[in-house]
Amino acid sequence: MSAHAATVGALATPGARQTLSGVVLARFVRHRPAAVSVVLIAALGLGAVFADRLSPRDPIYIDIGHKFARPLTRGHLLGADELGRDVLSRLLHAGRVSLSVGLAAMAVTVLVGAAVGAVAGYWGGLVDVLLLRLTDAMLSFPPIFMLLALAAFVRPSLASMTVMIGVTSWMDVTRMVRSQILTLREREFVLGARALGAPASRILARHLLPNTVGIIAVAATLAVARAILLESYVSYLGYGIQPPLASWGNMLNNAQSYFATAPWVAICPGVMITVAVTSFNFLGDGLRDALDPRHVRSRA
C-alpha cells in the first residue's frame, strides 16, 4: 500500500496536468529492467535491420583459411566458426531470422488466441465448454514435444516455423482474453449496445476486444519471448531453420564438438538468445505493471 501511495504521490505533482498515457509512461519508466530492455531490444532490432551494412563479412562466405580464427584476430571481432565464417556477421543475420520468426509467430499466436478466447467468452455455453477443453488438451502436450512432432514432418522454412510456433502457443492468450471478456460482457455498455440492436460481431469488435488491448499487449510481448526460445530449441535439435541460413538456434547445432578449440562459437549465440528473451520477458512485465492500475509492484 505504501508503495502505491508513493507512486501516486510522485506522479501527482501539483500543477502538472496528468494524461493517461503520461501516467502509463511514467509507471513504465519506473520499472527499470523494462526500460533497459527497451534499449536492448532496439539495439537488437537495429542490428537485424541493418545486418547487411553492419556485417564486416558475408555471413555465409566460407574461408577455410580462417577456420576457428580467434576473436579479435584477422578482422573477426567475435572470431570465426568451423568453416571460417565470421561469427559477428552470422549473429547479426541470425538475429534477423530469429527476431522475424519471434514477431511473426507472436502475430499468429495473438490472432488465434484472441479469436478463440473472444468466441468462447462471448458465446459461452457449449461453445465455451468445447473450446475450453480443446485449450486444456493443447496445454497438456509438453510444448517441445508437440512442436517437434509437427516440425519433423514439414519441410522446414521461415513460414512453417512461424505457423507451427503460433499454432502451438495460442492457449495462454485465449485464457486471458476469455476471462476478460467474461467479466466485460455483463457490463452496462455491452447491454446498451445489445439493446440498440448491435450484432455480436460488432459488439465483439467495437466494444469488447478494444477493452482487452492491455492484456493482449502484455501477452503478445511474452509470446515473442516464448517464440524466440522455441525457435532456438527446434533449430538446435536440427528440425527448425536450416543452414546455410543462420538462426541463433542452429548456430549452436555442432558447437558442442568444437568446445576445446572454439568456445566462442558456442557462447555467442546463446548470449544473444538469452538477452533477447530476457528483454522481451521484462518488457512484458513492465507493460503489465504500467497498464494495470491495480497492479502496482514498484520494483524500481
Place this chain on the structure above:
Amino acid sequence: MHAYLARRVVQALVVLVLVSLGGFAVLHQAPGGPVAIYAMSPTMSAEDMERLTRQLGLDRPLHVQYAKWARGLVTANWGRSYRDGRVVLEVIVDRIPATLVLMLSAFTVAVLLGLATGVVSAVRQYSLFDHAMTLGAMVALSIPTFWLGLMGIYVFAELLHVLPPGNIGTIGAPFALADRLRHLLLPAATLGVVMVATWSRYTRASMLEVIGEDYIRTARAKGVSRGAIILKHALKNALIPLVTLAGLQLPLVFSGALVTETVFTWPGMGRLFVDSIGYRDYPVLMGILMLTATLVVVGNLAADLVYAAIDPRVRHA
C-alpha cells in the same frame, strides 16, 4: 466434494480423448508417412512398399486406424516400433527410469531452493537480495536450457575436468552409486534452474499475500517470535496454493527434460522421442506423446484434488 470430483474426472477424460485424436491425426496426416524412409533404400521395390503399407495397416481409412490404435492403447497393446520391431510399451518403459531419476532429482533441489529463496525474498521485500532474485529468476526463465547445459559441460567438463560431459554412467564400468551421482549432477542442475526460478517467484508471491493477513498481525501482537511466525504461521499457509504449481509445471519439465537428455546423451524418454522422429517411428512417438499428456492431465487433476482436500475454502469453487 463428490460432485466436484466427478466433474473434474469427466473433464480430464474429455481432454484425454481430444489429446489422442489430435496427436494421432497430426502424425498420420503428415507427408511421407512411415514407409517414406524405406523409399530411399535401393533394395525396396514398389511392390515391397505396397505390401509394407498393407501390412502395417496404413492403407485403411484413418478412423479405422485410430479405432484400432485406441483399442490397443487401452488394452496396453501399443503396437510395435517401426524402427526395430520391438514392442512399443517395452521400448518406452525401458527409458522411464532414467527420465524419472533426472526429473525427480531436479524437482527436489528446485523445490527446496525455490522455497528458501522465495521466503527470504518475501520477508525482505525490496531488499538487495529480493531485487537480485527477481532479476535472476527472469534470466533463468529466459536462458535456453540446451545452451545452459552446453555451458555447464564447457565449464565443468572441458575446462575444469571435474564432471563428466554426458551419459548416465561411465561406459563399460559396473554400476556404482558415486559414479551415477557424478553423472547426474550437471543434467539435474541444468533442468532444475528453470524450476527454481518458478518456485521462488510463486513462493514469494504466496508468502507476501499471507503475511498481509490479519492472523499474522495477531500472532505478532501476541509476541510470537519472528521465526515462528514466518515458518509456522505464514509458510504453512503459503504452501497450500503451491500444490497446484507442481501439476502446472509438468509440461515445462518434460520439455526441459527432452532438451537436457539430448545435450547430455542421457538415455531417457525425451531422447527416445527425438531419435524416433528421425525414423518416423509413429507408434513410439504417439506412445510418448500420449504418456506425457496423460501424466500432465492426471498431475493437474491430482494437484487440484489435493488442493481442494487441504483447503476447504476452494471445495465448491
